[in-house]
Amino acid sequence: FILSRSTFxxxxxxxxxxxxxxxxxxxxxxxxxxxxINMNLxxxxxxxxxxxxxxxxxxxELCIRWSQxxxxxxxxxxxxxxxxRPQEPTAxxxxxxxxxxxxxxxxxxxxxYLYKLFVGAHEYGTPVMQxxxxxxxxxxxxxxxxxxxxxxxxVMVCPVLEEGADTV
Numbered sequence: 001f002i003l004s005r006s007t008f009x010x011x012x013x014x015x016x017x018x019x020x021x022x023x024x025x026x027x028x029x030x031x032x033x034x035x036x037i038n039m040n041l042x043x044x045x046x047x048x049x050x051x052x053x054x055x056x057x058x059x060x061e062l063c064i065r066w067s068q069x070x071x072x073x074x075x076x077x078x079x080x081x082x083x084x085r086p087q088e089p090t091a092x093x094x095x096x097x098x099x100x101x102x103x104x105x106x107x108x109x110x111x112x113y114l115y116k117l118f119v120g121a122h123e124y125g126t127p128v129m130q131x132x133x134x135x136x137x138x139x140x141x142x143x144x145x146x147x148x149x150x151x152x153x154x155v156m157v158c159p160v161l162e163e164g165a166d167t168v
Contacts, residue, residue, distance in 0.1 A: 011043070012039075017046070023055045072149075
């Protein structure tokens with residue numbers, strides 16, 4: 001298993017990629033969606049961002065929402081710097097742990113589907129994480145959507161990306 005943040009077009013044949021040291025912020029969480037979609041288009045399907053952010057201190061709400069989003073990243077992990085507040089699911093209390101656990105269980109329920117998507121990426125170069133317009137090219141309203149995405153053709157992910165929001 002090779003994981004790098006320094007990759008090139010097509011290196012996904014040999015290695016996974018993560019987006020590097022992003023900030024623990026709502027803005028950076030939102031930016032992961034188009035960033036990961038682009039990496040898939042560049043031929044790097046096994047890609048993810050540091051869930052809850054890497055630089056700075058995350059907070060409970062951000063970490064919950066990012067964990068819910070990150071459960072659908074092709075490569076999913078929570079990671080932060082030594083000097084930041086702990087942000088693993090158990091650091092926020094039992095209620096938060098249960099919410100994040102539910103998100104991770106959803107990922108595990110999709111594991112066979114994700115595996116199938118990675119086989120397609122390996123054999124045909126099909127992106128695992130896709131912009132909506134790849135699945136709905138005739139719908140011009142999908143061309144500028146960068147706050148939701150598709151996993152293959154069967155799962156649309158519409159995460160909560162705004163602080164204090166409870167709907168999308």
